[in-house]
Amino acid sequence: MLDIIYEINGVVNGFVWGLPIIFLILFTGIFYSIRLGFPQFRNIGFLFWSTVKKAFSKKDEDDKKPGEISSFQAAMISVSAIVGSGNIAGVATAIVLGGPGAVFWMIIAAIIGMSSKFAEIALGIKYREINPDGSISGGAMYYIAKGLGQRWLGVIFAIIVMIVYFIVGAIVDTNTIALAVEAQFGLNPLICGFILAGTVAVVIFGGIGRIGRVCEILSPFMAGAYILAGLSIIVLNIGEVPAAIGQIVQGAFSPAGVTGGAVGSMFMCMRYGFARGMFSNEAGMGTAAMVHSNAKVDMAGEQACWGPVEVFLDTVLVCSISGIAIVLSGLWNTGLDGAALTMAAFDKMLPGHLGSYVCLGAVIRFGYSCLITVFNYAERAGEFVFGPGCKKIIRPLWIITIVIGSQTTLGFAWDLADTFNGVMVFINLIAILLLSKEVVQLKNEYWDKTMPEYKKNKKK
Numbered sequence: 001m002l003d004i005i006y007e008i009n010g011v012v013n014g015f016v017w018g019l020p021i022i023f024l025i026l027f028t029g030i031f032y033s034i035r036l037g038f039p040q041f042r043n044i045g046f047l048f049w050s051t052v053k054k055a056f057s058k059k060d061e062d063d064k065k066p067g068e069i070s071s072f073q074a075a076m077i078s079v080s081a082i083v084g085s086g087n088i089a090g091v092a093t094a095i096v097l098g099g100p101g102a103v104f105w106m107i108i109a110a111i112i113g114m115s116s117k118f119a120e121i122a123l124g125i126k127y128r129e130i131n132p133d134g135s136i137s138g139g140a141m142y143y144i145a146k147g148l149g150q151r152w153l154g155v156i157f158a159i160i161v162m163i164v165y166f167i168v169g170a171i172v173d174t175n176t177i178a179l180a181v182e183a184q185f186g187l188n189p190l191i192c193g194f195i196l197a198g199t200v201a202v203v204i205f206g207g208i209g210r211i212g213r214v215c216e217i218l219s220p221f222m223a224g225a226y227i228l229a230g231l232s233i234i235v236l237n238i239g240e241v242p243a244a245i246g247q248i249v250q251g252a253f254s255p256a257g258v259t260g261g262a263v264g265s266m267f268m269c270m271r272y273g274f275a276r277g278m279f280s281n282e283a284g285m286g287t288a289a290m291v292h293s294n295a296k297v298d299m300a301g302e303q304a305c306w307g308p309v310e311v312f313l314d315t316v317l318v319c320s321i322s323g324i325a326i327v328l329s330g331l332w333n334t335g336l337d338g339a340a341l342t343m344a345a346f347d348k349m350l351p352g353h354l355g356s357y358v359c360l361g362a363v364i365r366f367g368y369s370c371l372i373t374v375f376n377y378a379e380r381a382g383e384f385v386f387g388p389g390c391k392k393i394i395r396p397l398w399i400i401t402i403v404i405g406s407q408t409t410l411g412f413a414w415d416l417a418d419t420f421n422g423v424m425v426f427i428n429l430i431a432i433l434l435l436s437k438e439v440v441q442l443k444n445e446y447w448d449k450t451m452p453e454y455k456k457n458k459k460k
Helices: 002-015 019-035 044-055 071-082 084-098 100-125 142-149 150-184 189-204 205-234 238-253 255-259 266-281 287-290 300-304 306-329 338-350 354-386 387-405 411-436 436-459
Strands: none
Touching: 002 411, 019 084, 019 266, 019 411, 019 436, 044 238, 044 306, 044 436, 071 205, 071 287, 071 306, 071 338, 071 354, 071 436, 084 100, 084 150, 084 205, 084 266, 084 306, 084 338, 084 354, 100 238, 100 266, 100 287, 100 300, 100 306, 100 411, 100 436, 142 150, 142 287, 142 354, 150 189, 150 338, 150 354, 150 387, 150 411, 189 238, 189 354, 189 387, 205 238, 205 266, 205 338, 205 354, 238 411, 266 306, 266 411, 266 436, 287 354, 300 306, 300 436, 306 338, 338 354, 354 387, 411 436
16 A cells, blocks of 8 residues: 555645756746846845844844734744755755755755745735734735735645644654664664654744744754864865765766766756755745745734845755765765765765764754644644634644654655645746736835845944
8 A cells, every 4th residue: 555655745746846846946036036126136134134133133122013912033043944854865865866966956946945945934924914802814825815825825725834844743753763763872763753752842832932942052053063064064074075976966967977866867967956955955845935924014014024034044055065975984875864864974075984973963953843843733723714713723732643653654755745745836826926026016115125224234
């Protein structure tokens, strides 16, 4: 029976991530880059000023604005959701299946997708609903239902979100942590699953406010530690870095020459790079709108600036570091896969066998942060379809699924995640393309109001 399910998923996966979806991702990203004036190139300083700099300078300014958490907390929840197993296990899997060149296509997809994520967040803020108790309901399903006037499609999207994140979050991230801990310490994955379930429950039963407070502390630390370790590998092996980058670039266009024929086409390399890259940074999936819609902001464009910044941090920075480390190690074609490959690469490239422990710590921190944040996606989607009462079911079901995830096969979990991700992407990208006029208006409103202040501060 399982073999039949695997086969059906393989056929659907191949169709979902075929040429049409690759074209749609590229077209949407390029379309929005042009419509928004290439902010990821022309307004890099402004984007970081509007997000990172403001986050550390603003204190209580947002208290009277609609929303449940601060702009920075919303961004850190989003970063915690995307900087996860995709950065460690996902990059490794992409390289194993698509060759070193898959890293190149991950970065290209990220740069193009920055504008798409800006659009998603802006629309999420515009179409969010403020409930009588002050809580927020928002996400891509709301701009599909209200912006396009197609609630039925919003319901389909929300149902897929629940399926995707019970797989991607509760199963894939738990599986990644459990297998990494078993490889390093020999701990039974089921025991690891129970431990994770208990620690996640403590946070998610406290609601979005508690999740925001935890991520506000956890996210900067977890990303910083991993980036520092990865940069250490690059510095310690700086003489070999140009050759590794050469492998990545050459492998992107001629994968057969780099992989010895194991990866036969550029399309296969591109497919895995795009699929794993999108799983990692979520640009184009519409999920960012669910978290960012909680932010205490008046203008949609203000919160939307976090979109390109998040994609840069997640993929251009963190995924690139993982990819270069794996290629430098030369272990990507040895049969290792997932987090085990990344851990082995770090262990080989850092002195004193510290690498595997650094990587294991990152796997646990990244995976745990995902477990407490992407839960919010499933809960918001359930609320849209079934109403607020579903929270009483989704929360305990999430905890149970974490335990189940510790016993799941990694390869099938990733393949299933890819399949449903592709369906989500298709629905969301069509929606944001049809709402592009509103996105441009929201961007211009914020730029017109804030750009003069930025230019004034820049001159000081």
